[in-house]
Amino acid sequence: MTEFTVKNKVKAFLQESSTVPLFLQGDALQVLQDFPGECIDLVFTSPPYYRQRAYAACGLGLEDSAGEYLDKLTAVCAQIFRVLKPAGSFWLNLSDSYLHKGVMLLPWRLAQRLCDELGFTLRNQVIWHKVKGGPDPARDRLRNLWEPLFFFTKSARDYYFNDEAARLPPGRAQSVRHGAVVSAGGVTGVRYRRKIELSTALSNTEKKAALAALDQALAEVEQGSIPDFRLVPRAGGRITHGSAPQLSGRARELEQRGFYILKYSPKGARLSDVWDILPEDSQGRAGAHGAVFPPDLPRRPIVLTCPPGGVVLDPFAGSGTTCLAAGELERRSVGIDLCAQYLEQARQRCER
Numbered sequence: 001m002t003e004f005t006v007k008n009k010v011k012a013f014l015q016e017s018s019t020v021p022l023f024l025q026g027d028a029l030q031v032l033q034d035f036p037g038e039c040i041d042l043v044f045t046s047p048p049y050y051r052q053r054a055y056a057a058c059g060l061g062l063e064d065s066a067g068e069y070l071d072k073l074t075a076v077c078a079q080i081f082r083v084l085k086p087a088g089s090f091w092l093n094l095s096d097s098y099l100h101k102g103v104m105l106l107p108w109r110l111a112q113r114l115c116d117e118l119g120f121t122l123r124n125q126v127i128w129h130k131v132k133g134g135p136d137p138a139r140d141r142l143r144n145l146w147e148p149l150f151f152f153t154k155s156a157r158d159y160y161f162n163d164e165a166a167r168l169p170p171g172r173a174q175s176v177r178h179g180a181v182v183s184a185g186g187v188t189g190v191r192y193r194r195k196i197e198l199s200t201a202l203s204n205t206e207k208k209a210a211l212a213a214l215d216q217a218l219a220e221v222e223q224g225s226i227p228d229f230r231l232v233p234r235a236g237g238r239i240t241h242g243s244a245p246q247l248s249g250r251a252r253e254l255e256q257r258g259f260y261i262l263k264y265s266p267k268g269a270r271l272s273d274v275w276d277i278l279p280e281d282s283q284g285r286a287g288a289h290g291a292v293f294p295p296d297l298p299r300r301p302i303v304l305t306c307p308p309g310g311v312v313l314d315p316f317a318g319s320g321t322t323c324l325a326a327g328e329l330e331r332r333s334v335g336i337d338l339c340a341q342y343l344e345q346a347r348q349r350c351e352r
Helices: 003-014 028-033 066-083 104-117 189-200 206-225 249-257 296-305 321-328 338-351
Strands: 022-025 040-045 084-093 121-129 146-153 173-177 180-182 228-233 259-263 272-277 313-314 332-337
Touching: 003 022, 003 332, 022 338, 028 066, 028 121, 040 066, 040 146, 066 104, 084 104, 084 296, 084 321, 104 121, 104 146, 104 259, 146 296, 189 206, 189 228, 206 228, 206 259, 228 249, 249 259, 296 321, 313 321, 321 338, 332 338
Parallel strands: 022 332, 040 084, 040 313, 121 272, 313 332
Antiparallel strands: 084 146, 121 146, 173 180, 228 259
16 A cells, blocks of 8 residues: 555545544554554554464564564554554553463563653553453463553653543442441441541541541432442551552541541442453454454443544554444544455444
8 A cells, every 4th residue: 555545545534524444454564654643542452462373464473583573563653652642542452472481571571662662651551351261271381361451641641531431330329227328338337436436546626527527428328429438537447558648648638637538439430450351252253363352352441542533543453343342432443454354354344
């Protein structure tokens, strides 16, 4: 594909609002070099793993050495950094390989280079727990049921992140037991009240303020505005994030007020960095590509880090799962792959 064709196709696509993906055939590095700068909101990709599979068009992953493999991936990631908008994010799923029985640590070696050499900021290392895995012929090590997913940002601070868009379902609603309101976690306030009243670490003024704050939190539970809360008085329990005031805001609250309250969100808990996602593609794995990841894997990063109407890119599109998920979430998407057969499969999946 010529530079003229790529540039014009991408520019025309960026001016449209359609969620029908744009698929481009070619080597990821060469195609990305022809993209305009700072035009992509989110990149989610899972490149070919090092010496684990033979893909239809060969390409990345069959290098003679791990160093050469990492050099090529780093070059692609340099282009990813260039095409990302300043508020953009890059999610990378990459499994490890073995050499002479030893784990090679390739994902982490690459992550280090992306930070040190390219300027990415690594915000999270997510564990993709596959819940169940396929047969493992190795009898001299543990079965592997997880893969890393790295969350990079182009900017260290000013990047798009909407944690309200992807939360775990909240706990059960409050209930009434023996005439007392009980929070989703079983809190009635009786134990907190007793702990405050009997505390020798709180002054009378601090006790009065803590009891008032407790009553307010219980009222919010009764009204349904919060599902649960946790109250920690001075010397009354483990302090969240440590006890050093210079390091922990909670510790400063204890030092200044004598207590703090953590109120749980009615929208549910924020996502953690461990994701339980089955490896099977529930949409169907039929087709030529033998390494289809589940649509649930890119869905969370898309709603978290791609604004509505934004553009998602997968430079190793394969069977088009990233583009499929983007379209379902009403985001535009671009997929690049070396293999025409894979791209045709991707088009058919997204059309269905």
